Every structure is written in structure tokens, then in C-alpha cells.
Amino acid sequence: MKLTLKSVQKLTDQISEFNFETPADASHAWAAGSHVELETSAGLRSYSLIRWPNENINHFRFAVKCEHSGAGGSQAMHTLRGGDVINAKNVRNNFELVDQTYPIILLAGGIGITPLISMAVELHEQDRPFQLHYAVRNAESAAYATELQQLFGDRFHLYLDDTNPIDLNGLITTNTDHAFYICGPLGMINAARSLAENTKIPASKIHVELFANTEIENENTPFEVEIASTGQIVSVAANQTIIEALEEAGVDVMFDCQRGDCGICATDVIAGAPDHRDVVLSEAERNSNRVMQICVSRALSERLVLDL
Numbered sequence: 367m368k369l370t371l372k373s374v375q376k377l378t379d380q381i382s383e384f385n386f387e388t389p390a391d392a393s394h395a396w397a398a399g400s401h402v403e404l405e406t407s408a409g410l411r412s413y414s415l416i417r418w419p420n421e422n423i424n425h426f427r428f429a430v431k432c433e434h435s436g437a438g439g440s441q442a443m444h445t446l447r448g449g450d451v452i453n454a455k456n457v458r459n460n461f462e463l464v465d466q467t468y469p470i471i472l473l474a475g476g477i478g479i480t481p482l483i484s485m486a487v488e489l490h491e492q493d494r495p496f497q498l499h500y501a502v503r504n505a506e507s508a509a510y511a512t513e514l515q516q517l518f519g520d521r522f523h524l525y526l527d528d529t530n531p532i533d534l535n536g537l538i539t540t541n542t543d544h545a546f547y548i549c550g551p552l553g554m555i556n557a558a559r560s561l562a563e564n565t566k567i568p569a570s571k572i573h574v575e576l577f578a579n580t581e582i583e584n585e586n587t588p589f590e591v592e593i594a595s596t597g598q599i600v601s602v603a604a605n606q607t608i609i610e611a612l613e614e615a616g617v618d619v620m621f622d623c624q625r626g627d628c629g630i631c632a633t634d635v636i637a638g639a640p641d642h643r644d645v646v647l648s649e650a651e652r653n654s655n656r657v658m659q660i661c662v663s664r665a666l667s668e669r670l671v672l673d674l
């Protein structure tokens with residue numbers, strides 16, 4: 367589907383909002399939690415779609431943080447101007463609002479606020495109990511904070527790392543009867559999941575979506591993957607994922623989100639030490655080192671032998 371960029375609006379120093387028009391004849395129904403996959407000049411990138419109250423969805427709106435140390439996708443987006451056309455490959459939803467019975471806590475770290483805006487709007491329209499918690503570095507980096515405060519009043523909570531940091535432990539341990547939807551960087555998601563596990567909140571009540579951690583991307587090193595069934599050795603470069611390297615070598619594997627949060631690419635590990643960077647596996651699965659998500663996770667050892 368070809369999308370035409372209608373407008374770009376700067377929200378903070380690093381974050382801009384992109385508003386695309388969809389073709390009149392396109393089928394593009396989407397719900398809260400959905401993301402669109404765009405073919406940018408730096409490759410395929412996913413962005414979570416935003417809807418405000420009383421809006422229809424004949425547009426695709428999302429916000430992108432320009433990551434100068436990232437892999438280039440966000441920078442490519444920030445070069446776009448009104449009238450530019452870009453190809454959208456898919457609209458998917460790996461982060462659906464599924465818990466209908468519990469009160470809900472939406473927890474965002476930084477640009478992870480974007481899918482949670484659509485969720486909060488949907489819950490608000492359905493008159494369902496929810497709280498929206500939004501943690502950012504400082505007031506200048508808090509995109510949409512004014513709009514969210516006006517819309518949701520005391521259901522909206524803003525935390526600033528420099529003056530009023532979030533108390534994740536307090537938030538989770540005092541709300542064990544809630545379902546959680548969390549979107550943010552790996553550190554926040556892992557901390558929240560670990561607290562939830564310790565507090566005996568069932569894993570089925572913790573829903574997460576990951577935003578890539580660019581600090582980790584910078585530390586990537588190359589390694590090798592051995593395919594157990596054939597003995598073939600595939601080199602994974604520092605700027606490649608295991609899936610990308612396998613595909614380049616002609617090996618077909620199953621995957622979907624490529625962000626470490628859908629679970630589809632789980633692969634058994636026969637030897638070697640994975641460097642887990644997903645948010646799907648439980649702590650016990652990670653510690654076992656017998657399974658890994660090959661879309662995002664890498665290797666601590668020079669070679670991994672995978673059951674492929």
C-alpha cells in the first residue's frame with residue numbers, strides 16, 4: 367500500500383509526528399496496539415499507530431524518535447517531507463488489548479507511549495478502568511504529555527527521571543489485581559516482568575512490546591551460527607540479526623515481529639551461550655540457555671549451534 371505523507375510535526379527535539387494519508391480504496395482497519403511496517407531507505411521498520419478520541423482511521427499517524435546512534439531507520443524517516451510517498455508492507459497487531467476482566471495499567475517508557483495512547487483512548491471510550499503511566503528522561507522529552515493530561519486527568523501519571531522518577535516496584539506491587547500493558551526499552555520491560563514474577567502476577571497478565579535499545583545495538587559483535595541438521599556455518603555480522611544472516615545463506619526460518627516480542631522465532635540452542643534480548647522468554651527459559659529468539663538475540667560465545 368502506498369502512503370502519502372500529509373504532514374510532519376515536531377513534538378520534541380528528537381521526536382516528530384508523521385501523518386500519512388491512505389489510498390481511498392485501501393483496506394486498512396487497525397485497532398489499538400497495531401503497528402505499520404514501512405519500507406524505509408534503511409530497511410523495514412515498524413511504527414505503532416496513534417488514534418485520538420472520535421477519530422476515524424483513514425490515516426496512519428505515528429511518532430518517531432530520531433536515534434542518531436541507531437541503525438538508520440529513524441533517521442531515514444526524519445528526512446521525509448510532505449508529499450513524499452512510502453510503501454507500507456503490513457499492518458500487524460502483536461500487542462492487542464485482550465484482558466476484558468481486569469483493571470488495566472498502561473506503562474510507557476519514552477517513545478513507547480505511542481501504542482499506549484491508542485489503548486488509553488479505546489479504554490476511555492469504553493469507560494473501562496485504567497491508568498496511564500509515562501516515564502521519560504525530562505519534561506522536554508515528554509511527547510504528548512499535555513494532550514494526555516487534558517484528556518485523561520488523574521488517570522495520567524508523568525514521571526521525569528531527573529526530578530520525579532517512576533517507582534516501578536511500588537507501581538507493580540500495589541496493583542497486583544491489574545493487567546499490565548508495557549511498552550518501552552528492554553531494561554524497563556525486564557525490570558517490570560521480574561517484579562511481576564516476584565509478586566506472583568501471572569505472566570498472562572503482563573503484555574509487553576519492545577522498543578529497540580540503541581545502546582545495545584552499538585555493542586554488537588560478529589559471531590557464527592552452526593545449523594545442527596546440516597553442519598553449515600553461517601557468519602552473523604555485527605550489523606545483522608541471526609534471521610538476516612540465515613536468510614542471506616538461503617536458510618528459511620519462521621518469524622514475525624522481528625522485535626523479540628511475538629515468540630514465533632523461538633529456536634532451540636544445542637551449544638553456545640545466547641545473549642538474550644527478547645521480552646518473550648521467561649527468566650527460567652533464559653537461564654536454561656536452551657532456547658532463544660533469533661530475531662533479536664545474539665551470542666556471548668563465538669558460535670551457537672542451533673537446532674535447525
Ligand code: FES
Pocket residue numbers: 620621622623624625626627628629630631632644646659660661662
Ligand atoms: S520474530 Fe517475534 S520474537 Fe522473533
